Amino acid sequence: MSRFLIAALAIFSWSVVSDAPQYLFDKESQIAAGAQAFAQTCYSCHSMKYMRTDAVSLSGGIQPDQAPQWTEDSWNGHPPPDLSLITAAKGVDYVYSYLMGYYVDETHPSGFENIVMPGTQMPNPFAAMQGEQELVLTDPEVRLFQALKLKNRGAKSPQEFEDYVSSIAVYLEYASDPSQAYREHIGYYVLGFLAVMIVIMIALDLAYWKDIHGDHQ
Amino acid sequence: MSEIDLKKRRLLQLAGVWGAAGIVGGATPFISSLTPNRSARLQGMPIEVDLSTMKVGDQRTIMWRGKPIWVVKRPASVVSSLTGLDRLLSDPESKVEQQPSYAQNLHRSIRPDYLVLIGICTHLGCSPTYRPEKGSIDPEWPGGFFCSCHGSKFDMAGRVFSGVPAPTNLEVPPHHFLDDNTLVVGSESSSE
Amino acid sequence: MSDWFNQRMPVFKELFDHLKNYQAPKNLNFWYFFGSLALLMVANQFITGIWLLMYYTPDASLAMSSIELMMREVNFGWLFRYLHAAGASFVFVVIYLHMFRGLLYGSYQSPREILWWTGCLMLVIFMAEAYTGYILPWGQMSYWAARVIMSLFKAIPFVGDSLVLFIQGDYEVSEVTLHRFFAFHVVLVPLIILAFVGLHTLALHAVGSNNPDGVEIKDHVDEKGKPLDGVAFHPYYTVKDVMGACIFLFIFLSVVFFAPRGWGLILEPENFEVANYMVTPLHIKPSWYLAPYYAILRAIPSKGLGALAMLGSILVFALLPFLDRSPVKSMRYKGPLSRMALGVFVVAFIGLLCVGGMEVSPLSISAARICSVLYFSYFLLMPIYTHYDTHKPAPDRLT
Numbered sequence: 001m002s003r004f005l006i007a008a009l010a011i012f013s014w015s016v017v018s019d020a021p022q023y024l025f026d027k028e029s030q031i032a033a034g035a036q037a038f039a040q041t042c043y044s045c046h047s048m049k050y051m052r053t054d055a056v057s058l059s060g061g062i063q064p065d066q067a068p069q070w071t072e073d074s075w076n077g078h079p080p081p082d083l084s085l086i087t088a089a090k091g092v093d094y095v096y097s098y099l100m101g102y103y104v105d106e107t108h109p110s111g112f113e114n115i116v117m118p119g120t121q122m123p124n125p126f127a128a129m130q131g132e133q134e135l136v137l138t139d140p141e142v143r144l145f146q147a148l149k150l151k152n153r154g155a156k157s158p159q160e161f162e163d164y165v166s167s168i169a170v171y172l173e174y175a176s177d178p179s180q181a182y183r184e185h186i187g188y189y190v191l192g193f194l195a196v197m198i199v200i201m202i203a204l205d206l207a208y209w210k211d212i213h214g215d216h217q
Numbered sequence: 218m219s220e221i222d223l224k225k226r227r228l229l230q231l232a233g234v235w236g237a238a239g240i241v242g243g244a245t246p247f248i249s250s251l252t253p254n255r256s257a258r259l260q261g262m263p264i265e266v267d268l269s270t271m272k273v274g275d276q277r278t279i280m281w282r283g284k285p286i287w288v289v290k291r292p293a294s295v296v297s298s299l300t301g302l303d304r305l306l307s308d309p310e311s312k313v314e315q316q317p318s319y320a321q322n323l324h325r326s327i328r329p330d331y332l333v334l335i336g337i338c339t340h341l342g343c344s345p346t347y348r349p350e351k352g353s354i355d356p357e358w359p360g361g362f363f364c365s366c367h368g369s370k371f372d373m374a375g376r377v378f379s380g381v382p383a384p385t386n387l388e389v390p391p392h393h394f395l396d397d398n399t400l401v402v403g404s405e406s407s408s409e
Numbered sequence: 410m411s412d413w414f415n416q417r418m419p420v421f422k423e424l425f426d427h428l429k430n431y432q433a434p435k436n437l438n439f440w441y442f443f444g445s446l447a448l449l450m451v452a453n454q455f456i457t458g459i460w461l462l463m464y465y466t467p468d469a470s471l472a473m474s475s476i477e478l479m480m481r482e483v484n485f486g487w488l489f490r491y492l493h494a495a496g497a498s499f500v501f502v503v504i505y506l507h508m509f510r511g512l513l514y515g516s517y518q519s520p521r522e523i524l525w526w527t528g529c530l531m532l533v534i535f536m537a538e539a540y541t542g543y544i545l546p547w548g549q550m551s552y553w554a555a556r557v558i559m560s561l562f563k564a565i566p567f568v569g570d571s572l573v574l575f576i577q578g579d580y581e582v583s584e585v586t587l588h589r590f591f592a593f594h595v596v597l598v599p600l601i602i603l604a605f606v607g608l609h610t611l612a613l614h615a616v617g618s619n620n621p622d623g624v625e626i627k628d629h630v631d632e633k634g635k636p637l638d639g640v641a642f643h644p645y646y647t648v649k650d651v652m653g654a655c656i657f658l659f660i661f662l663s664v665v666f667f668a669p670r671g672w673g674l675i676l677e678p679e680n681f682e683v684a685n686y687m688v689t690p691l692h693i694k695p696s697w698y699l700a701p702y703y704a705i706l707r708a709i710p711s712k713g714l715g716a717l718a719m720l721g722s723i724l725v726f727a728l729l730p731f732l733d734r735s736p737v738k739s740m741r742y743k744g745p746l747s748r749m750a751l752g753v754f755v756v757a758f759i760g761l762l763c764v765g766g767m768e769v770s771p772l773s774i775s776a777a778r779i780c781s782v783l784y785f786s787y788f789l790l791m792p793i794y795t796h797y798d799t800h801k802p803a804p805d806r807l808t
Contacts, residue, residue, distance in 0.1 A: 195659065
């Protein structure tokens with residue numbers, strides 16, 4: 001019970017100082033790497049149904065005909081959710097922290113507990129990759145990742161693993177709104193066009209209203 | 218014309234031109250969205266057809282871009298009988314461009330045995346039926362496709378008979394063969 | 410060519426002649442943009458709505474996926490969705506500022522009572538349109554907001570329960586409700602909005618625009634009957650309104666292109682999860698533009714009285730023509746009490762708006778109660794403070 005309390009405190013301190021994924025290399029290749037990582041690690045259980053025609057997702061290996069299918073009552077009534085909109089619903093920080101937040105806890109049926117979502121149904125998919133973390137929280141004021149310490153290393157170095165998880169989080173953020181890059185790109189043109197239109201219209205307005213203000217004075 | 222009027226007119230013209238450009242730009246997304254969406258475009262991509270199970274005389278219908286595509290494996294006797302029909306047909310030499318250039322020949326196909334057609338009557342868009350049996354439509358019927366909507370008749374190469382409502386031969390879609398038993402409908406060569 | 414057409418069908422000629430002859434006060438300031446901007450935003454909602462309608466499926470299992478797939482697979486599909494969703498918020502930004510202009514310059518006073526009332530009714534109609542539209546994506550917030558609002562109707566004595574069954578067409582908000590709200594949102598309510606836009610414009614053209622001085626320009630006319638302080642609507646105000654529209658579009662499109670979810674105010678995070686009948690989101694909050702009324706509802710610890718106060722907070726606007734006893738219209742000539750009252754009202758409204766989106770806590774409830782009292786005081790004490798307030802004499806003509 002006290003462990004849950006500690007975890008709850010950790011969530012509180014985490015929500016004050018967020019641990020957002022870092023854009024380590026250019027975002028496009030990070031998204032592509034994330035799509036591949038997603039296909040390897042997540043796609044066996046989690047579908048990505050709104051990205052069925054997305055070029056980045058398809059070339060990353062997220063093929064619609066291989067999408068996992070679950071019935072309502074599988075996984076004790078909590079089938080793995082579709083993740084197309086997960087960052088829109090929960091935020092990218094949440095997803096990143098969740099994926100980074102598994103630690104060893106023998107009382108949990110799967111042997112791992114999650115610091116962000118205590119009691120999660122999802123088994124730790126990264127045990128071999130990340131190694132095992134343990135909870136070392138002593139001071140409730142510390143940030144989330146000071147609460148967890150790597151006990152033994154996995155196949156990836158801590159930096160490699162962080163890049164891997166970051167790329168998944170960044171891909172999921174992209175999946176929640178693939179229009180973003182193009183939208184912002186044309187947004188500058190739209191606003192630039194309107195700025196010119198505003199200048200023209202202000203000049204025209206002054207030119208028309210000159211005679212009205214003129215005879216008033 | 219006073220100076221202020223001239224200035225006003227210039228500005229009005231500028232605003233008109235810039236505003237018109239804005240309206241065109243603003244309308245572009247709305248019009249562009251009406252074209253087939255990405256899902257439809259992906260479904261409109263070339264499709265592969267496995268021919269290994271087809272026997273001589275078989276006809277199969279597959280769907281490509283929402284249209285029925287017929288694949289017929291014609292017996293050699295049918296192919297050789299295509300020559301004798303010229304006087305009954307509107308366009309026996311397929312001069313009207315209803316086929317890719319590689320199918321502008323007597324049998325209207327790449328391989329003489331396999332006929333590939335879009336199964337849509339060139340009259341008003343019904344889908345004709347495959348009637349290979351001689352004499353089944355009228356005593357002189359040589360076998361072919363019959364459109365029951367308005368009575369148009371086509372031979373075993375999709376060529377239209379004269380004296381029926383349909384104006385042109387049935388259309389041949391772009392297609393090619395990957396190997397002996399694999400047909401690709403929707404593209405003309407493997408490189409595409 | 411244009412002569413040939415005009416002689417046979419003078420629709421454009423009549424329209425331009427009318428706008429050229431229509432006299433507007435020459436001292437209208439930027440507060441007068443918001444009427445034409447409201448029209449612009451209604452047009453935006455109509456056009457983007459038609460485009461969304463081409464792809465949306467009003468079916469509980471397909472509603473959200475039809476929208477999300479449209480945003481990804483249709484060319485510019487995301488644009489229509491964001492224009493429509495952000496547009497809904499901006500409709501309310503514009504009409505709240507439009508109404509504030511009315512409070513500021515006394516536009517509800519004689520002879521503009523009916524003009525004001527058609528506007529008040531339009532506020533209610535826009536809320537109905539926003540509410541029915543909000544349900545259509547069938548996300549968690551859509552669904553639970555629908556249930557919360559539906560249970561408000563249950564507070565109506567005697568008929569409440571059966572009325573709710575009648576409106577939602579099922580024992581709980583369900584697919585049936587989704588279908589009929591879809592019909593309301595895309596056909597019924599838009600038709601009513603169109604009719605009211607017509608009535609509002611007709612009433613405006615009968616009485617003419619008010620102005621920041623709150624004096625009638627029709628009282629001083631030249632020998633031809635043209636108001637001395639009037640200018641032709643066209644070209645003077647058509648040019649000005651287009652200028653205002655461009656400035657407004659710059660702000661609106663900045664949001665659409667760079668922050669289309671509006672930091673959770675336009676598209677809430679909770680609404681990206683499909684409706685689940687069994688699980689309520691931890692924190693249900695209304696859209697920001699309905700938050701003030703929701704805060705008043707929550708401030709009162711009685712379901713019936715709370716619903717009544719909420720209804721009253723919207724309808725009380727319609728009483729303004731009777732409540733204001735001041736001999737002048739514009740805040741420019743009203744005294745310190747009226748100015749203070751309006752200031753307090755604005756603070757209370759914004760306070761309610763913020764509190765309505767917060768989670769329930771003792772602090773937020775207290776704040777909501779104080780703001781609710783101030784909100785209603787502005788209206789209900791108006792006969793008293795406008796009666797005793799001093800005022801400067803309004804000028805004879807526009808300044």
